[in-house]
Amino acid sequence: GAVVSQHPSWVICKSGTSVKIECRSLDFQATTMFWYRQFPKKSLMLMATSNEGSKATYEQGVEKDKFLINHASLTLSTLTVTSAHPEDSSFYICSARDGGRGSPLHFGNGTRLTVT
Amino acid sequence: GQQLNQSPQSMFIQEGEDVSMNCTSSSIFNTWLWYKQDPGEGPVLLIALYKAGELTSNGRLTAQFGITRKDSFLNISASIPSDVGIYFCAGQGGGAQKLVFGQGTRLTINP
Numbered sequence: 001g002a003v004v005s006q007h008p009s010w011v012i013c014k015s016g017t018s019v020k021i022e023c024r025s026l027d028f029q030a031t032t033m034f035w036y037r038q039f040p041k042k043s044l045m046l047m048a049t050s051n052e053g054s055k056a057t058y059e060q061g062v063e064k065d066k067f068l069i070n071h072a073s074l075t076l077s078t079l080t081v082t083s084a085h086p087e088d089s090s091f092y093i094c095s096a097r098d099g100g101r102g103s104p105l106h107f108g109n110g111t112r113l114t115v116t
Numbered sequence: 117g118q119q120l121n122q123s124p125q126s127m128f129i130q131e132g133e134d135v136s137m138n139c140t141s142s143s144i145f146n147t148w149l150w151y152k153q154d155p156g157e158g159p160v161l162l163i164a165l166y167k168a169g170e171l172t173s174n175g176r177l178t179a180q181f182g183i184t185r186k187d188s189f190l191n192i193s194a195s196i197p198s199d200v201g202i203y204f205c206a207g208q209g210g211g212a213q214k215l216v217f218g219q220g221t222r223l224t225i226n227p
Contacts, residue, residue, distance in 0.1 A: 006158070032213060043204065043217045044159070093158045101213055102166065104149050105206075107158035 002098040003027055006108030013084055014116055020080045021111045023050075023094030029074035030096035034105065035067075038091040047092075050077040084115040122205050122218030130226050131195060137203060137221040138189040145207035148181050148188040149215065153202045162203075163190070192223075200225050 003026040013019050023033055031052045036044040048069055049057040056069035066088075068080040077096075081088050091112050095105040122139045129135060139148070147166055151159035163174050165181035165188060172179055179190045188207075192199055205218040 004158075034214060041222075043219050046214055049214060091156075095158075102147055102208070104147070104161050104164045105215055106161060107151075110156070110158045112156065 002106045004094065004096050004106050004108040006094055006111055008111060009109060010112040010114075012114045012116060015085055016083055018080055018082045019084055019113060020078055021092055021094075021113075023077045023079070023096070023108055025075045025096045025098070028096075028098040030077075030098070031074060033071060033077040033094055033096045035069065035077075035079050036093045036095065038093060038110075040091075044093065047079075052077075081113065084113070086115045089113055089115045120205060120207055120216055120218040122221055124221060125219060126222040126224070128224045128226065129195060131197060133195055135192040135195055135199070135223060136189060137205075138187060139205035139207070139218045140187045141207055141216075142186070143209065144185040145209055145216075146185070147208040148179070149206040149208075150177075150179050150188070150190045151204045151206060153204060153220075155201075159204060195223075195225055197225055197227060199223060 005024045007022045033050040035047045037047050038044050047062045050069045050071040052071045058064045071077040091110050093110040095107040097103045120139050149164050150162045153159040163179040168185045169183050170181040176193045202220045202222050204220050206215040208215050
């Protein structure tokens with residue numbers, strides 16, 4: 001149980017274009033999902049908390065107009081990187097809980113974004 | 117903000133050896149989690165700890181939630197090649213939904 005699916009697993013796009021990444025909870029409902037970014041050989045950095053039916057909560061320093069988050073249903077959150085630049089190239093990972101606040105986070109397999 | 121210090125940053129061991137890594141925090145956590153991440157994949161949950169002093173095992177892995185609630189360790193016994201990867205500790209404070217991650221421990225095993 002507690003499977004989080006992320007799509008696509010990798011994507012290459014040109015500068016200036018937008019890319020959408022999907023995160024789905026396959027066997028449970030998630031009112032809250034979390035989006036992380038990971039640079040090579042670094043730890044996970046929380047970007048934003050995605051809330052079903054309401055606006056996402058962004059961490060300090062994360063541009064909300066650049067990283068658009070939509071959580072339209074209890075099983076799907078999307079992250080759209082708008083007007084991508086090469087410095088947006090990174091590994092993006094989503095996660096969700098299958099229980100209350102104290103339950104552990106389960107992660108998707110991540111999306112490798114390369115902006116050329 | 118909250119920070120976790122995870123050590124060591126990297127380990128190079130022989131197959132069959134035991135491994136120990138730990139995390140310390142400047143503040144109290146209510147939950148400690150240990151994850152393993154393979155290259156190009158998302159972290160996979162290994163062990164979850166919910167009570168101070170709790171000692172939990174998962175096969176060859178053992179983790180403990182420190183009595184002070186500010187630290188945790190993970191031990192791996194009799195390491196095998198598939199243990200190679202990056203191990204992350206993560207903590208969650210009271211009322212907070214988000215996790216704070218350690219810097220990771222990169223484990224390399226020489227056959």
